[in-house]
Amino acid sequence: MIGRRSLLRTSGALAAGLLLQGGGAEAGEDAAPPADSPWSQSLGAGVVDRPYGRPADQEAGVIRRNVPWLTAGTESSVSFSPIQDLHGIITPNGLFFERHHAGRPDVDPAAHRLMIHGLVERPLLLTMKDILRYPSTSRVHFIECPANGGMEWRAAQLNSLQFTHGMISCAEWTGVKLSTLLADVGLKKEAKWVLVEGADGAHMTRSLPLDKCLDDCLVVYAQNGEALRPEQGYPLRLVVPGWEGNVNIKWLRRIKIGDRPWYSREETSKYTDLMPDGKSRGFTWAIDAKSVITFPCPEKPLSGPGLYEIRGLAWTGAGKVKEVHVSVDGGVNWQKAELKEPVLSKALTRFTLPWRWDGRPALLESRVIDETGYVQPTISQLRKVRGISSVYHNNAIQTWQVKADGSVFDVQTA
């Protein structure tokens, strides 16, 4: 924590600049209020003008974006969240990143069913009404696609925080503990693995070990208070806290219990990591600890020397973020950043550090340590282990180069 005294030093120093910038001299004790703008001299819109609200027109540039050359079509693609424009740890539902394997289906919640069968005593076929009657649980968790950072790994020249790290978002999820549903169907003693299948055209299918399903998985119908958005699996999805996005099956329609994994297409031909020896790592589910500086970044340059607050996000699939360190000299020296409350397990955690920029080139990096003691690696440390073919699970330290004019560049792609 930055103590109160240092906070005041920080802002006090900042104020001097602002006083000049803002021309505060006009604003003396007896000064009149600011002159009325047009919007202060008229009636605005009524309360029922927008029964369901939307952002201000001036924020029209804050949107999810895709990379056309990255995939054959937009139906099997990804949209990146504009994390350079976001604050706090909650991602608004309209900006939560998307990854589809056969596009966004329009599922009828009245017709949707969840089948639970296989090595169980009492198979079930559940309606949404059935599922909403179960005991409910809410949790704040991030979801990250393991390909987040994949273009970076392949040295694509995008120079954009949105495209290097935008395949992560975080929301408050509400639903039923998967363990509750599995208790209802009654597991047979041979039960060891769980197949989860989506109702999309890809029938997106993954195998999960039973232990994880009984630990903290949720069958979710609500996101940040309201019903799931269609692109997030409406009316029902699986949330597998801390594990790669593609196992968080959307439009969840089937859960089958078995005694071995199914080796589906999505866990054999895809979502495996090709190692230097030619073998592939499979079932690399967990998201390792990762962090990134969100201000400054390529989309948010500095406007001249002076005091700034470096801001960033950290997360780990292993539980809670313990510490984040920030370097302004490319990793030679590190300072401990402030972690913002609340620090929740398997959720985004916000960090900040005050920084006086002297106008000289700088290399900004952040490094997270999670509660297991795991330290976020450099990309060269990762390459030593993984070679260059493995595209998933790039959790390397990100370096932003600040140039003398305040512009910011992704030097891992330079």
Added chain:
Amino acid sequence: MIGRRSLLRTSGALAAGLLLQGGGAEAGEDAAPPADSPWSQSLGAGVVDRPYGRPADQEAGVIRRNVPWLTAGTESSVSFSPIQDLHGIITPNGLFFERHHAGRPDVDPAAHRLMIHGLVERPLLLTMKDILRYPSTSRVHFIECPANGGMEWRAAQLNSLQFTHGMISCAEWTGVKLSTLLADVGLKKEAKWVLVEGADGAHMTRSLPLDKCLDDCLVVYAQNGEALRPEQGYPLRLVVPGWEGNVNIKWLRRIKIGDRPWYSREETSKYTDLMPDGKSRGFTWAIDAKSVITFPCPEKPLSGPGLYEIRGLAWTGAGKVKEVHVSVDGGVNWQKAELKEPVLSKALTRFTLPWRWDGRPALLESRVIDETGYVQPTISQLRKVRGISSVYHNNAIQTWQVKADGSVFDVQTA
């Protein structure tokens, strides 16, 4: 906490019903997956189809609503949040309740200024760019209009949770601590009160004691991760944690420091409480502890005897919720409900209690106790103190009558 064993009893009992309802018999170990629906046989929409998302078309009924007869026009009115349809503790930005005094202005963030002056050493006139450079803080807090429950107090016949309690919402707010800004301007020793003024046509203005401003007030630019919505004060608002909504000034344009309150229109002719002796209570800022059952409720009846989860919301301006008790017999007997994590200070807290409904009429009530030991009162206890003229700050226990057919009625208005 409901222990694991009781949770399994709960869901186990529930499952028996579901097995029949769902016709699980078809879904044996070797059963085929459910027959493909049309959306499972085709490509869905691409990821850039909605750069900024929106809810599913099937959720079109989940919207903010107003009560036309309640106010002269929609520009000086309120929209109620559909809390009967919400989950968890975060209110999505599109459904956050609104209260305007001169409608929703369309403020240009590039032209907007915040003036801080009065009994200060260094008055400031800040741009949004200036404000975004200050050290940032995020907090999850509710905002409630003190008129929430006012129609109930006046015995209006609405029979609706949305209209009895929908003037409350909760979000993650990000901005600058007001104490940081006040440290920058430098308070003179006579400083005791703070005037806060909005840029809307009403120039909404309130006086706040300096101590509260230095304690936990925030000058906020973001809500649930993104820029404030226009109806929530875009580009800048005040958040006064735990205090009545109208002091959380939207479209904040001016902060003046003084040595006494200003007695503005909104704290004299309005937002005061007329007592039985003809005198008015003024400056009744704090929101006292309050709770309400959100399921079942008039909009969400029961579908026949069986096991249900009673769900509700609790909050207090005094800090954290300590306990919530639920009664199914009109307050004769009380059971302790489960509080859902996280329990945050001056934020909505979700509670639940499993309940087997035997199909006979019932009277459901919830009662919150906050960390100060304050117990939510009955409406008769409140009327003894306040008489009938005072319309604000009705935090009385709400009673829902469940009839034999499962329908639910607001018996305080019956």
